[in-house]
Amino acid sequence: MEERDRELDPVVKVSDKSTAVIDIGSNSVRLVVFDGPQRVPLPKFNEKVLCGLGRELGTTGLLGEKAMADALAALRRYAALVHHMGIERVMVAATAAVREADNGSEFVSEIEQQCDLNVQVLSGRQEARYSGLGVLSGIPHANGLAGDLGGGSLELVEISDFRIHETATLPLGALRLSYMNMPEKKLRKFINKKIAKAEWLEELTAKDFYAVGGAWRVLAKYHIIKTNHPLTIIHNYRLSAEEMAALLDEILAMSPEELYNANGIPKSRANTMHTAAIIMQELIDKVTPSGFVFSGNGLREGMLFSELKKSVRKRDPLLDACRDMAASEGRFAEHGEEIFDWLKELVRPADRKSKRLTLAAATLSDIAWWANSDYRAAQAFRRIFRAPFNGIGHRGRAMVALSVYARYKGDFSGPAPDDCLRLLSDQEAKNALIIGLALRLSHTISGGTIGILSQTRLEISNSTITLKIPTSLSPLVGHHVVNQMENLAAELDLESQIEVVTGKLS
Numbered sequence: 001m002e003e004r005d006r007e008l009d010p011v012v013k014v015s016d017k018s019t020a021v022i023d024i025g026s027n028s029v030r031l032v033v034f035d036g037p038q039r040v041p042l043p044k045f046n047e048k049v050l051c052g053l054g055r056e057l058g059t060t061g062l063l064g065e066k067a068m069a070d071a072l073a074a075l076r077r078y079a080a081l082v083h084h085m086g087i088e089r090v091m092v093a094a095t096a097a098v099r100e101a102d103n104g105s106e107f108v109s110e111i112e113q114q115c116d117l118n119v120q121v122l123s124g125r126q127e128a129r130y131s132g133l134g135v136l137s138g139i140p141h142a143n144g145l146a147g148d149l150g151g152g153s154l155e156l157v158e159i160s161d162f163r164i165h166e167t168a169t170l171p172l173g174a175l176r177l178s179y180m181n182m183p184e185k186k187l188r189k190f191i192n193k194k195i196a197k198a199e200w201l202e203e204l205t206a207k208d209f210y211a212v213g214g215a216w217r218v219l220a221k222y223h224i225i226k227t228n229h230p231l232t233i234i235h236n237y238r239l240s241a242e243e244m245a246a247l248l249d250e251i252l253a254m255s256p257e258e259l260y261n262a263n264g265i266p267k268s269r270a271n272t273m274h275t276a277a278i279i280m281q282e283l284i285d286k287v288t289p290s291g292f293v294f295s296g297n298g299l300r301e302g303m304l305f306s307e308l309k310k311s312v313r314k315r316d317p318l319l320d321a322c323r324d325m326a327a328s329e330g331r332f333a334e335h336g337e338e339i340f341d342w343l344k345e346l347v348r349p350a351d352r353k354s355k356r357l358t359l360a361a362a363t364l365s366d367i368a369w370w371a372n373s374d375y376r377a378a379q380a381f382r383r384i385f386r387a388p389f390n391g392i393g394h395r396g397r398a399m400v401a402l403s404v405y406a407r408y409k410g411d412f413s414g415p416a417p418d419d420c421l422r423l424l425s426d427q428e429a430k431n432a433l434i435i436g437l438a439l440r441l442s443h444t445i446s447g448g449t450i451g452i453l454s455q456t457r458l459e460i461s462n463s464t465i466t467l468k469i470p471t472s473l474s475p476l477v478g479h480h481v482v483n484q485m486e487n488l489a490a491e492l493d494l495e496s497q498i499e500v501v502t503g504k505l506s
Contacts, residue, residue, distance in 0.1 A: 018044065020082045020090045021300045022075065022117065026054030026097035027151025027175045027214065029071045030300075031078040033087065037304040039312055040321045040390060045081075049074040050268050054097035054152035054173055058180040063101045071107075072114060079115040091303055093130075094121045096152030096173060124153070124169030127299065132157030132164045134302030135210045135295045138235060138390035140317060144207035145287060148298055149216050149276060151175035156198055159210070162314055168198035172279055174215040174272040184278070191282045201287050209289035212298040215269060215276035220294040222264035223247055229394075230419035231385065235296030236393040244292045245284070251277040297390070316356070318391035322363040325387070329367040332448045336363030342453040343438040345460055346492075357396055358435055361403035365439045366448060368408060377408035378416040385420060398423040399432045406436020407443070410487065430491070437488040444480050445469075452476070457505050465489045466497040474500045 019037055023030045030048035034041035051070040053063050082090055092111075098104040099121050108119045122130070131148035136159055148155040152173035158165035172194055177187065195201070211217070220234045223243070239247065251273055254262065259270040305313060326336060339362040347358050368380035385401040392400070398420045405417050412421065412433065421429055438458075445467075446452040457468045467485055469477060477498055489496035 018085070018087050018089070019304060020078075020085075020087045021303060022078055022082075022090065022092040023300050024053070024071065024075070024092070024094040024098055024111075024119070025150055026057070026095060026153065026173050027052060029053075029074045029078075031081065032300050033082075033085065034304060037307050039308065039315050040317045040324065041301070041304055042388060045085075047078075052151070052175060053101075054150075054176050055179050057097055057101060057152055057173075058171075058176040061100075061102050063097060063103055063107055068107055068110075072110065075111055075115045075117065079117055090117065092117045092119045093299070093303065094119055095127050095299070096124075096150060096169070096171075097176075099123070100152065100171070124155075125167055127153070128155035128157050128167035128169050129164050130299045130302035130306065131155045131212055132159050132167065132302065133305045134297040134299055135159060135212060136162060136164075136313075137301045137305040138295055138297035138317065139210065139293065140314070140391055142208070142210055142293070144209060144289065145201070145204045146210040146212060146295070147216075147283060149174055149211075149213035149279060151272075154279065156201065158200065158204060166198075166200040168200075170194045170198070174213075174276045174279065177279075178272045178275045187275070188278060188282060191279055192285075195282060195286050205288050206290050207287075208291050208293055209283070209287070210293050210295050211280075212295045215272050216280065217294060217296075218265055218269050218273065219247060219251070219276070219280075222251075222262065225264035230422055231394050231397065233296070233386070233394070233397075234294050235390070237294045238393065239292045239294075241284075241289060241291060244280075244289075248277045248281050248284075252281075316391060318356070318360055318389055318396075319363070321387070321389050321391075322360045325367060326363050329370075329383075330364075331366055331369050332450060335366065335446075335448060335450055338450060338453050339365065339439065339442045342442055342456070343435070343458060345458050346434060346438055353396070354431070357392075357399050358403070360392075361400045361407075361435055362439060362442075364400065364404055365407050365443065367404075377405045378414065380408055381405040381416045381420070395423050395428070399428060402429065402432040403435040403439060406433050407439035410437070410440060410484075434488070434491050437484065437491055441481070441484040441488055444484055445476055455505065460492075460494070464495045464497050465492055466499055468499045468501050468505055470501055470504055 018033055018035055020033050028048045028050050032043050033045040035044055051067050053067045053071055055067060056062055056064045098107060108121060111117055111119050132146050135142055135146045143160040146157040146159050150173050154170045154172040156168045172191055217234050220237045224232055259265055259273050260267055265273060340359045347355050364384055367383060368376040371379045381401045384404055385397055402417055402420060442453055455470055455473060459466045459468060485496045485498060
């Protein structure tokens with residue numbers, strides 16, 4: 001960094017705990033400032049510049065002069081921003097284009113001289129590992145094959161049991177191959193030959209494929225817009241094998257002009273979409289995935305995740321994020337666990353996933369307390385449905401958001417949840433309403449005060465749901481509690497009963 005930049009004042013500190021990650025990729029150069037490392041680091045600043053460093057890699061083996069100039073300009077800006085934000089912890093990683101180019105080391109020296117940045121040129125193994133860890137950071141129970149398609153390379157990673165297993169880095173970047181101008185038949189043969197070198201792929205058939213990288217995320221964005229999907233968040237967006245096959249055929253049938261003008265496809269990505277689709281098709285022929293999941297996390301998140309202790313990595317990112325949100329936006333952050341313990345009788349037969357979503361809803365059930373009472377339900381719903389959560393799919397988001405909506409509203413009336421309900425089956429929507437009514441009842445009984453619910457109990461029999469409450473707390477059983485018990489019982493097709501018990505409940 002130039003001396004005059006060091007002397008500029010005042011320095012505006014973002015956070016002493018913030019980490020800046022600068023990713024010098026084969027297509028883009030990006031700066032992301034995270035409020036971590038921690039289990040669920042949130043991006044506080046995110047900017048990229050499409051420089052195309054890997055555009056000429058497949059033909060000349062070099063980084064282009066204009067691409068390097070554009071990248072250096074972006075990196076000088078990023079270095080200045082990081083300095084003025086007061087961030088001391090800066091991680092800079094360069095990937096395939098810089099690693100493979102004949103003039104890559106010269107470019108790194110130029111960066112270090114002009115920008116005062118310490119650049120780590122990642123090996124293929126490191127790049128693949130970080131990409132895989134990025135997927136695991138946001139989808140902790142991922143089990144299958146992760147593929148990170150960049151501008152200069154394709155990283156393939158076997159992931160399961162919170163771990164990275166086999167990896168491969170292949171020279172199959174979307175930008176690189178697009179500018180090699182090979183006829184399609186020759187291109188497919190070239191791709192197939194490279195993929196065949198990863199012999200371990202044969203053992204990963206019929207598992208989920210986790211798609212990472214800008215070009216493949218565009219596939220998800222295009223499909224979301226095309227199908228009028230209620231949620232435009234790409235992370236954890238899922239497609240069946242049949243849906244992906246149809247989507248790829250559609251992309252490949254489009255002319256360059258149609259791709260350039262297509263809603264959901266950035267103009268800067270249009271000229272690489274055919275190549276990205278062909279690479280995906282050739283991979284599908286090799287591993288025949290059972291389904292496709294798009295990951296919003298990748299190399300940058302993986303770099304942060306790699307620095308966490310293994311015990312921290314295994315923590316649930318959704319529940320951690322919910323607790324953080326409740327702590328900053330709710331009145332009674334620690335009340336969620338008590339509420340969940342109180343109402344878990346309602347989800348006893350359910351699987352682990354349902355219980356987890358119920359705990360998330362219980363944790364977030366007070367985040368809209370500050371809003372006008374007429375808007376609390378809608379405010380809570382939108383906040384949850386659109387939050388940058390990891391570890392939860394679109395249907396799971398809908399379940400949690402609708403449960404908290406019903407906690408405030410008492411039903412699903414109003415326009416806010418209409419699109420969300422399209423994501424769920426009738427039974428799933430009914431389950432969300434039941435949890436919401438139970439949350440509503442829990443807050444009415446306790447007034448948000450910790451320690452009251454633990455002295456009462458909900459019990460369910462074949463015909464009745466009973467609220468047992470000790471004599472000492474019987475004054476809390478007012479008109480609203482009776483009505484809400486009856487509403488919950490009606491949704492469960494049970495009779496409602498309130499039983500005052502002498503002494504403490506065991």
